Amino acid sequence: MRLLEYYLQQAMDFLRDFLLGYGYFAMYYGLIITFIYFLIFGLSIRHTYPLQRGIKYNRVRKLSGSEHVPPVSILVPAYNEELMIKENVRNLLALNYPEYEVIVVNDGSKDDTAKIMIDEFQLKEIKPYVAKHIKTNMVRGYYHNPEYPNLYFIDKENGGKADSLNAGINLSHYGLISTIDADSLLEKDALTRIARVYMENPEDTVAVGGNVRIVNSCTVEDGMVKNIRFPKKMWPALQNVEYIKAFLGGRIGWSSINGLIIVSGAFGVFQKDKVIAIGGYRGGYPGEDMNIVIKLHRYCLKNNIPYHVGFCPDAVCWTQAPDTYRILSSQRMRWGRGNLKNMIEEGIHMIFRPRYKLFGWLTIPYNILFETLNPYIRLSGLIAMIGYWLLNMADWKTVVVFMLVNFFSCFILSLGALFIEEKAFSRYPKLSDLNKMMLYSFLMFLGYRQVGVLWRFMGHIDFFRNNNSWGTMVRTNFNK
């Protein structure tokens, strides 16, 4: 009996020591992540002022008529996009940009995407010269109509988004390519705004990301966002504040130190020759938008090529956010899988390698430790909390204080993003919109962030089970 008590005591002591050790680990983990968050947010806020000056004092309207703006090939991969493709293409054909082409790539859609494109724009099959920069799945045909001289349509076998983009690259005629999702709408001057950033440093700028905003509840007419409104439904509203925080609070700062790891697939511009040099988009897995940027960093750093991955927050692309739990969870699980795959495929080869400089010493470690492994830390933290409570290791005051510290240190980041939004852009005109943004920034902490961790964890499970499907995706018309 005494022996049993002795071993039980030993086990309890071990558990206490372990939990105490874990507590220190979790505390330092939290401190480091908070420090990095604050650092990036500080940089974002610091760079808001020069950004604001760049936006205010550069006459974009005049630049959009200049013959010195670089021509761009816009690539639009489309899979089962029959509901939105027409509006999207009309939107793209009406951009204020001097020289560009729109290449829509139908990725073997099962619906009427191809038929709608061909009928709507009276396209005829052509046999153009197509470069073979990147290998792709079989192309069924290339279509064009001289009445829409800058519109091309590629109909190909299903091969995924990356494969479609690669097919578009092969056909493209210009030195810059822009990728745009078929469920998104570009603002008329978005491409000019991005081009301005590119023109300021064309030799080094290998990619520039645009800002993605949520179109749900906004009024769309003739492919243009007319009346900007804060989303009425809960899920899009939560994603709205999340996007503002990620794009304005995060990407401005990361880009200022050339550590940006992702250019959103919804809207970005790339130097075509660099994309070809790294073998184009990686197919077969989600997260191709992050993958291409990591590969660009890797290629340039490995070959000592001066480069910069920029971010242009005033170049806006409006996208439809999932408005149901099912679609949102599917999207986030896919993102989780993509992130894990990218870290396994690229990240571990770059982490803490001196040749990859800041990207290898800060961006990749941050991403692996605080993004990829985040669900494990969070879930183990929850279990540890239960352990502290059961073993009487923490009183309620300590728990409350630490939870409040956690809440306020995260909430201030949301406020920082709203500060940047209001200071530099103020896209939502009403005071009530700001009230809603404040409210949803607060509500994010009551379940949304937690469920986000769970989705990412489930995405990892899918990854290990080799579930590689795109998941649930339902499209609705704009204005719904």
Added chain:
Amino acid sequence: MYINFEVAVKFLYVLIILNVVFVAAVYAIKIKRLRRTRIERRFEVKFKDYFTYVLVNIEGKEPLQAPPFSLNKVEQEILQERLNDMIENFTGTPREKGKELCQRLGLVHYHLDRLKKGSYAVKIDAAYHLGCMRVQEAVPDLLQLLATHKLNSSLFVIARSIAKCARNEQDVKEMVKLLLSHNKGFYDLLVDMIKEADIEHGALFAEFIQRDSNEYILIGLCGLRDYTEPTVASAVYRLIDSEDRMIQSMAVEIYFKSVHFIPRNVVQKLLQHPLDELRVLTIGAIADQKLVTYIDVMKNALLDESKRVSAASAKGLLLLGEEGIATLCGVTAEVRGSEQGEYLQMLIEEELKFLSVQLHDLVKLTRYNSLAYHYEKTLGKNKRIYRVV
């Protein structure tokens, strides 16, 4: 542990204060913005008659009068923006009268003062407005500001203002020299800014391409890209042999655009160039200028190792009349069975298919008949194609 808890509580207080400060700041900005929007709306109503007066008299002889009422700070800013737009959008007399009105309103003096004495942000703001108002007196201070400025977006705001205010070519050259010290290849942006200057642009670009520095040559070439005068062709001719690939390809592009006849030695030299892009350009130029004398050259290019060149040559020959079409079909028949031959035949058949639905156009109808005839004669043994009358 006790100490950690104390620290945590203190940290929490600091965080709460910071949160409150941020909330207040965000709402303050929003309220200020909403207030400005209201003032802007009131301004529209209040100034409606005044702007009608300005637009009616913008081309008249009488100088424009200042508004007949006093302006608060926000109204002055809005008026300044409107006048900036007016000066930017008009040229000639209306622009001069706009500038004169700014002078009369004291805006020029106000911004010159800000440029000299203000903080960094104020100086950039002043530089922008002085540029919009084309204030020549501002150039020395703007050049000084540009010389010490680091590379970011504001650098180009100052540079553009200098170009707009430039008193002469020398000011623009000084601005270009300062910008080139950053060595970042923004030639197109530079040219776009230079074109805002009230000087003879073509002469300046032509002077740049005569220099030894590749950077100046590239600026000159970017600037001359849309010029089509024959004098430009002779100016860029020597650069066709440049060792710098970028200079060479730009020079070739400009040369072809501005020349009326391409000498044989140039054609032969360029068609032997290792860059297929230059070979395609050359073939395109021959086709555009319909230089039938070079059909023999085009014939050789049909069998070029690059499919781009081959395709461009085939398309070019189609534009060179009966003789060009006959050559294309003849060469295709000669290499029949090879990969190259299959490719050329496919191009011809595609063209036939395309032309067959364009018969309402007389030129295309003629081309269709000619192509159909030669195709049938040389290649189309198994397929009969009828000519259309």
